[in-house]
Amino acid sequence: xxxxxxxxxxxxxxxxxxxxxxxxxxxxxxxxxxxxxxxxxxxxxxxxxxxxxxxxxxxxxxxxxxxxxxxxxxxxxxxxxxxxxxxxxxxxxxxxxxxxxxxxxxxxxxxxxxxxxxxxxxxxxxxxxxxxxxxxxxxxxxxxxxxxxxxxxxxxxxxxxxxxxxxxxxxxxxxxxxxxxxxxx
Numbered sequence: 627x628x629x630x631x632x633x634x635x636x637x638x639x640x641x642x643x644x645x646x647x648x649x650x651x652x653x654x655x656x657x658x659x660x661x662x663x664x665x666x667x668x669x670x671x672x673x674x675x676x677x678x679x680x681x682x683x684x685x686x687x688x689x690x691x692x693x694x695x696x697x698x699x700x701x702x703x704x705x706x707x708x709x710x711x712x713x714x715x716x717x718x719x720x721x722x723x724x725x726x727x728x729x730x731x732x733x734x735x736x737x738x739x740x741x742x743x744x745x746x747x748x749x750x751x752x753x754x755x756x757x758x759x760x761x762x763x764x765x766x767x768x769x770x771x772x773x774x775x776x777x778x779x780x781x782x783x784x785x786x787x788x789x790x791x792x793x794x795x796x797x798x799x800x801x802x803x804x805x806x807x808x809x810x811x
Contacts, residue, residue, distance in 0.1 A: 646719045648689020649712060658790055662691075665748070668779050669695040672746040675775065676700050679743040685733055685766055686750030690716045690726075696746075697723045704740070708732050734762040738769045745770055746777040751806075752797045759799060763809060778810065 647655055654661045669692035676682050677699040684693055687705030689712055697703045706729045707713050713728040720726060729738075734754060745766050754762050766776055781789065783800035801809070 648691065648715050648719050650689045651691050661790075665691050666695065668692070668748045672696055672744075672748070672777055673699050675777065676744045676746075679774075681740075681742045681744075683738075683742040683745040683766075683769060685745055685747035686753075687716070687728065688712060690720045690723075692746065692748055693720060693723065693726055697726050700744075701725065702727075704729060704742070706731055706733055706738075733765050733769075734758045737765050740769070741771045742769055743771055743774045744776065746779070748777075748779040749781070751778055751780040751801075752799050754799055756799045759809060778806070780806065 646652075651662065651665070654665070672682075672692060673695045676696055680701040682696055682700045682703045684690075684696065684703055684705040687693055687707050688709075690705060693703050693705050693716075703723075703726045705713070705716065705726065708730065710730045713730050716726075716728055731738075747766065751759060751762065763778070770776060781797065781800060783802050783805075786794065786797065786800055
């Protein structure tokens with residue numbers, strides 16, 4: 627197959643089914659494209675640790691950036707978030723991910739009925755009010771089967787001054803490593 631044929635097949639495939647980014651990832655791609663690398667590298671780490679598991683929970687899934695990397699290696703992924711419109715976008719942008727579902731709920735308000743082999747929450751804790759972060763972590767941990775894992779990724783308070791103005795919007799609960807370690811213990 628010639629290079630021109632390969633290129634032509636790519637173009638035809640693009641026109642048959644275009645690929646879209648979710649609203650957050652699309653904005654970041656236009657505003658600060660290097661930030662997408664950070665998001666994808668965190669999601670790749672979660673995928674590597676979760677490879678082969680039956681069920682994973684993406685807490686604060688947003689527009690599904692991490693789900694795109696985790697779903698191919700996990701039996702089923704449930705994304706939970708508080709923004710119904712963003713979750714509805716996920717049904718379009720991630721429609722090819724047949725092992726994914728979305729739940730519009732605030733996990734810090736009550737336990738989930740289902741148990742998961744793993745949970746991950748990337749760039750969410752810093753948006754949770756400080757008086758609710760214990761409930762947030764406790765409910766996530768109660769959503770796990772015994773002896774599995776949870777990954778919590780959050781910006782470090784010492785690095786906050788290096789972040790863009792956009793990345794700091796809504797950051798009401800930044801922590802240093804010691805404070806995060808105490809919370810997770």
